Amino acid sequence: MSTEMDPQVIQYVPFMSFVHPSFWHSLTDIKLNVDKLNENNNQITGRYTYRDDVGTVFEVDCTSFNRVPDTEQFYLNVTGTVMNKNTIEDFKNIDKAALLNGIGELIWPTIKAKTWIPNPKCLLNFIVLSFADLKKFHYFYWFAFPSPSQPTVYLKQKSEPVTSIFNNKQLEELDKGFKCLDTAQKYFFVITKNGDSIEVGPLSTVLDSNKSEQSANDIEFSKRFFAFADPSNGSNAGWPLRLLIAALLDHCPDLGDMIITVIGLRCSVGGGINNSYVYNVKIPQNVQKTDAYGWVGWERNDKGNFGPKLANMSASMDPIKLADASSDLNIKLMKWRLVPNIDIDVMRNTKCLLLGAGTLGCHVARGLLAWGFRHITLLDNGNVSYSNPTRQVLFNHKDCVDARKKAVAAADNLRLILPTVQSRGIVAHIPMPGHPVGDSLVEETMASLKLIIDSIIEHDVIFLLLDTREARWLPTVIAANHGKIVINAALGFDSYLVMRHGVALSNPGNTASVDNTFVPGGQLGCYFCNDVTAPGNSMKDRTLDQQCTVTRPGVASIAGALAVEMLVGLLQHPLGVDAPAVYNLNDDGGEDADMQGVLGPVPHSIRGFLHSFQTIMPTYAKFKQCIACSDVIINKYRDDGVKFLMEVFNSGKYLEQLSGLEELQWIAEVTELLVLSDEDTE
Numbered sequence: 219m220s221t222e223m224d225p226q227v228i229q230y231v232p233f234m235s236f237v238h239p240s241f242w243h244s245l246t247d248i249k250l251n252v253d254k255l256n257e258n259n260n261q262i263t264g265r266y267t268y269r270d271d272v273g274t275v276f277e278v279d280c281t282s283f284n285r286v287p288d289t290e291q292f293y294l295n296v297t298g299t300v301m302n303k304n305t306i307e308d309f310k311n312i313d314k315a316a317l318l319n320g321i322g323e324l325i326w327p328t329i330k331a332k333t334w335i336p337n338p339k340c341l342l343n344f345i346v347l348s349f350a351d352l353k354k355f356h357y358f359y360w361f362a363f364p365s366p367s368q369p370t371v372y373l374k375q376k377s378e379p380v381t382s383i384f385n386n387k388q389l390e391e392l393d394k395g396f397k398c399l400d401t402a403q404k405y406f407f408v409i410t411k412n413g414d415s416i417e418v419g420p421l422s423t424v425l426d427s428n429k430s431e432q433s434a435n436d437i438e439f440s441k442r443f444f445a446f447a448d449p450s451n452g453s454n455a456g457w458p459l460r461l462l463i464a465a466l467l468d469h470c471p472d473l474g475d476m477i478i479t480v481i482g483l484r485c486s487v488g489g490g491i492n493n494s495y496v497y498n499v500k501i502p503q504n505v506q507k508t509d510a511y512g513w514v515g516w517e518r519n520d521k522g523n524f525g526p527k528l529a530n531m532s533a534s535m536d537p538i539k540l541a542d543a544s545s546d547l548n549i550k551l552m553k554w555r556l557v558p559n560i561d562i563d564v565m566r567n568t569k570c571l572l573l574g575a576g577t578l579g580c581h582v583a584r585g586l587l588a589w590g591f592r593h594i595t596l597l598d599n600g601n602v603s604y605s606n607p608t609r610q611v612l613f614n615h616k617d618c619v620d621a622r623k624k625a626v627a628a629a630d631n632l633r634l635i636l637p638t639v640q641s642r643g644i645v646a647h648i649p650m651p652g653h654p655v656g657d658s659l660v661e662e663t664m665a666s667l668k669l670i671i672d673s674i675i676e677h678d679v680i681f682l683l684l685d686t687r688e689a690r691w692l693p694t695v696i697a698a699n700h701g702k703i704v705i706n707a708a709l710g711f712d713s714y715l716v717m718r719h720g721v722a723l724s725n726p727g728n729t730a731s732v733d734n735t736f737v738p739g740g741q742l743g744c745y746f747c748n749d750v751t752a753p754g755n756s757m758k759d760r761t762l763d764q765q766c767t768v769t770r771p772g773v774a775s776i777a778g779a780l781a782v783e784m785l786v787g788l789l790q791h792p793l794g795v796d797a798p799a800v801y802n803l804n805d806d807g808g809e810d811a812d813m814q815g816v817l818g819p820v821p822h823s824i825r826g827f828l829h830s831f832q833t834i835m836p837t838y839a840k841f842k843q844c845i846a847c848s849d850v851i852i853n854k855y856r857d858d859g860v861k862f863l864m865e866v867f868n869s870g871k872y873l874e875q876l877s878g879l880e881e882l883q884w885i886a887e888v889t890e891l892l893v894l895s896d897e898d899t900e
Contacts, residue, residue: 225372225500230460231450233266233276233344235361235517235527240280242350242357242531246543248283249302249350254554257308260300264344265293266449268484270493274449274456276344276361294405294447298344309349309358309526314516321345321364322513329465335427338406338420341461347526352547355540360526361517363457366464368511372500374477377453380494384416391416393491396483406462409443409481418445425469434470439478448482448495455482455497467505475503542638549590559816562590564789569593571673573648573693574683575624576600577769578707580612581778582681583628587636589786594632597644597673598625609771646670649863650688652870663867667860671696679785682706682745683778692863694719694744694846695855703788703795706745707781709769714777717823718784719744719847720840721795736813737839739796742822747841770828780824791815799837843878851877 248260262282269275276296303309325343328334334341348359384392392409395418399407403420410417424442426432444466450456459480467473477500484493519525532540549562570591572579575598583594602610602617602624612628625643632641646666649655655663670692674680680697682690682704690706697704697719704719720742791797792815799822800813813819822837842848854862854876865872874880 225374228371228373228497228499229454230457231274231452231454232457232517233274233363233449236275236277237359237529238277238279239531241278241282242529244280244283245300245302245348245350246352249352250550253302255304257302257304262298262300262346263295264298265295267293268449268451268486270451270486278346296342296344298346300346300348302348302350306349306358309347312347315512318362318364318513318515322366325364329468332427332469334465335421335425337402339402341465342405342458355532357529357531358526359529363515363517364513365457365460365515366511367514369464369467369505371463371502374498374500377495377497380481380496381492383496388414388416389491392418396485396491404447405458406444406446409445411441432470434472434476437470439476443479443481445481445483448484450482453495455495459497463499467501473501474505476501538637541636545587545636546590557816560790565590565786566592568679568789569677570595570679570681571677572596572681572683574598574685575628576683576685577609577774578683578709578778580610580628581775582683582707582781583632584611585779585782587632587639589782592638593640595642595644595673595677596625596628597646597670598623599645599647600624602627609774644669644673648684648689648692649867650686651691651866651873652688654868655864664860667863674702675700677702679703679705681781690745691846694746695851698744698847699852699855703785704744705781705785707777709773709777711768712770712773712828714773714826715823716777716780716784717745718742718788736798736800737822737837738798739793741839742799743838743840744844744847746846747838747844749845773828776826784820787815787817787820790817791820801837845873845877845879848877
């Protein structure tokens with residue numbers, strides 16, 4: 219039974235925003251990888267439904283950024299806009315009232331054009347003004363649900379449950395009719411009462427969108443009710459009614475001094491509509507025109523004031539995922555302005571094998587992490603000693619006390635720095651030329667060979683970071699045979715060498731086709747191409763200071779950083795491993811377009827001297843008699859495999875004979891003798 223009362227201004231229940239954590243993940247990804255410095259207004263989708271337990275909740279999540287979101291039963295999707303600002307100052311200083319009025323000026327023409335009658339969904343809109351602090355994972359945001367501030371209408375009598383005007387049969391017909399409506403028509407619709415039956419239809423069955431105005435007499439309010447999907451769970455109507463009243467008064471200006479009955483349909487998750495409410499809305503005689511006033515709709519914060527909210531995701535996010543996302547922040551920010559063409563994925567997917575987990579290996583591993591490499595394997599046979607942690611940055615005192623293997627300890631400590639890195643330690647000894655393999659060590663050596671060969675095949679890049687010259691020979695040969703990228707770094711007391719080996723994938727020939735300017739990437743020489751003698755046992759008959767790698771402490775960090783930078787430059791070069799190297803980068807040759815990569819030209823080698831603080835970048839082609847990468851060596855390895863390797867390990871002169879170095883030395887000696895003989899004759 220209706221309860222008469224003095225007319226009261228109708229109070230609309232505003233939406234309450236609820237942001238799923240996944241929404242911030244998606245916004246972060248879009249800001250870092252798509253928008254960057256652009257303050258783009260991105261279209262998103264929110265949704266609402268009736269919930270008797272939590273009220274008028276309006277939700278957004280990661281699916282909000284989909285252009286065509288999935289429609290879930292009982293949920294109604296609303297198209298909106300997220301406006302993400304670059305700085306907190308821009309977020310604070312923007313004129314909120316002007317922003318809302320500007321959006322209202324875009325919405326109102328659609329109401330005047332009557333597009334809301336066939337498509338009621340367009341009456342609803344929302345915006346999210348935001349600022350994302352991606353260092354702290356703090357997100358400031360403020361929702362607005364734009365609506366005209368006028369007209370002001372009244373409740374003729376207290377709102378009542380829908381059961382007060384409809385019997386059970388009519389409620390069943392209403393429920394069925396609502397569920398049969400197209401989704402786009404469920405936002406606002408019309409209920410017609412014919413005798414004892416109920417019909418549900420779209421607004422277009424009553425309102426004529428082809429007319430600029432329509433008389434209220436055409437609607438027959440005695441038997442028709444306007445209805446809307448009401449998210450409110452109290453006696454007051456939800457926010458969508460405000461938009462419906464404004465649109466109706468624009469279409470039917472003569473509604474003044476009339477009473478219209480509006481039903482707020484509340485369809486619960488269980489499908490029932492018995493919680494719906496009836497609102498008898500009194501329209502004043504001299505109602506204000508909507509388009510003469512401003513727009514409202516900013517949401518109140520948790521304190522009940524008009525102001526933004528803060529989502530602190532650093533506390534709720536998975537710490538491991540947080541670390542992984544934050545670790546790439548520096549590289550992703552490069553794409554915003556400095557290096558927009560850099561390919562982050564190529565580094566994340568490249569598998570690196572570090573041969574040597576000492577001072578160089580530790581610095582290189584840290585550099586790879588900083589550049590976004592996530593597949594790092596270290597191979598070493600040594601133990602962590604008490605002299606290591608001060609220079610080798612991946613070890614600590616406990617590793618010394620436990621005498622841990624360097625490769626395993628370094629891999630474990632990498633995961634302590636970044637849990638998502640796929641790091642692995644391999645304990646193995648690298649057989650070397652001139653280091654004979656005794657009968658008792660044959661089986662162990664064969665196992666080490668298989669492990670090393672398999673590891674090189676599994677990885678894309680091989681770093682040679684070993685203490686001795688001869689230890690680099692075996693991985694150089696295997697990597698050359700399998701076409702792997704090799705980055706070599708070696709240290710002296712106050713000097714260093716960092717270089718890349720040529721990767722001859724298509725043409726393994728060693729006769730370099732070069733000119734006076736540059737050497738093609740596939741024809742660059744390896745670490746051994748400048749040698750005229752085979753490597754031998756460099757550790758024999760040496761004192762302690764000669765056995766240890768005694769260097770100025772800064773040398774390793776410089777060389778390690780340059781080794782990583784050289785690899786990154788090569789991976790980012792449009793020609794990849796075929797990137798040429800100029801003979802002298804100190805001249806203008808590096809300015810040639812063919813030399814330039816995304817990060818600039820990539821040198822063949824870098825030699826630094828700390829005593830004079832000078833750096834030179836020499837380039838040289840492959841050497842036909844090279845003891846490591848020449849055709850004859852590679853072909854011999856392919857033909858004889860392990861048998862060939864064992865002969866090299868057991869003989870210090872075998873490589874010189876096989877490669878032609880011995881003959882070359884003999885020719886040089888004979889030539890010198892002939893020159894001396896000629897001088898004596900003269």
